[in-house]
Amino acid sequence: MKTVFLAGAGSLGNIGAEAIVLAVIELCRRHLGRARFVVSAWHRERMTRVLAELPDAIQVLPEQHPFSAARAMARADLVIVCGDVALSESVIPFLPQYWALRTGLARALGKPVLFCGIEAEALTRPSNRLAARSLLAGRATRIIARNRRSLANLTTMAGPSPRFLLGAEPTLHLNGTPAHLTFPAGELPGRRPLVGLALRDCFFAPLHYNPWRRRLERRDAPSRSLTPRMGEALDLLAGLADHLVAAHGAGLVFIPHHFLAQGGVILSDAEIARQVLARMRRSGQASLLPSDLHPYTVVDLYRHLDLVVSMRHHANAFALRHHVPILGLDVGEKIATFFQEAGWDDALVDPWSSPLPDLCALADRLLAERPARQAAMAAELAARRQDLARTLNEALAGL
Secondary structure (H helix, E strand, C coil), X not given: CEEEEEEEECCCCEHHHHHHHHHHHHHHHHHHXXXXXXXXXXXXXXXXHHHCCCCCCCEEEECCCCCCCHHHHHCCCEEEECCCCEECCCCCCCHHHHHHHHHHHHHHCCCCEEEEEEEECCCCCHHHHHHHHHHHHCCCEEEEECCHHHHHHHHHHHCCCCCEEECCCHXXXXXXXXXXXXXXXXXXXXXXXXXXEECCCCCCCCCEEECCCCEEECCCCCCCCCCHHHHHHHHHHHHHHHHHHHHHCCEEEECCCECCCCCCCCCXXXXXXXXXXXXXXXXXXXXXXXXXXXXXXXXXXXXXXXXXXXXXXXXXXXXXXCCCCEEEECCCHHHHHHHHHHCCHHHEECCCCCCHHHHHHHHHHHHHCHHHHHHHHHHHHHHHHHHHHHHHHHHHHHC
């Protein structure tokens, strides 16, 4: 029986990152048969609760620094870097350096490394470009990119390589939700259409690490404060939400994808939702879900929706998983790439340059075109799942 070490699992309250861990475990079982899993998690207590719902016992260790759980890694047959991993400097500026060190440890221990379905952005900082070249140079490393832009960025950084493979977002491969983790439909607004809003706090400069306080801090505003630019976007979204209720009799459900302990750097998704609710005139038709639902439960929730308004990559992925049309808000490269590569540019808008009437008209059109869009989404989902299954077979064979 193979032992698989999952590095960097989950995140600090990120439902999408946790769903990737579940998807990677499902995929490994499908391709490797029975396997043992050791999970090195950023949020050990939370990930222990999430994985306790699976049928097999899984060991969970803390992910605290690039050399965490070295002994467990040394006993593994394969190291998979998962979670919502990105070779990116737009949020955490030293992330490529972290993964270069983490991968370097695995290679020093003689372990093959697989990055499964990651985002790779263009890097500009010399230190990050150097770290990325170091990470990408290892012959025992395979990287499955989750979109063509990421694959092109990898090739630009390190040159063409058979070790760089085109895959897809791993959560698209999640199978059915266990019965006890399905979302209870009775807790949703009893109105149709049912519109889900997956909103987040946006920051407009990479975070800064303060070595004296040992924490990340915002550059664009004091921590845990709403920037004026973000306030403009929330005013627009409140107007859209009121339109959906007035014009369509819609039920609205705000879906937190990222929950943070008090004292976090940015506002939590639930806090952003409350900001929108406070700006609405028809907030009585809206509900806010709990922030710490199991990722399987959140994925299952999306099958009940008729439209998703999204600022989050994994809201897009979960909606695609259930063929739910998406009105995308372009707040970063990950969002734009998702829509552009699917050919859905007509459903992607800039929340800082789109007038409210245009946004409302787009929502009206997406609801009217829902059957046709669902059929197109089913075809897109099948193609992406096929890409990931094929490349994962190739990557595991090469390791």
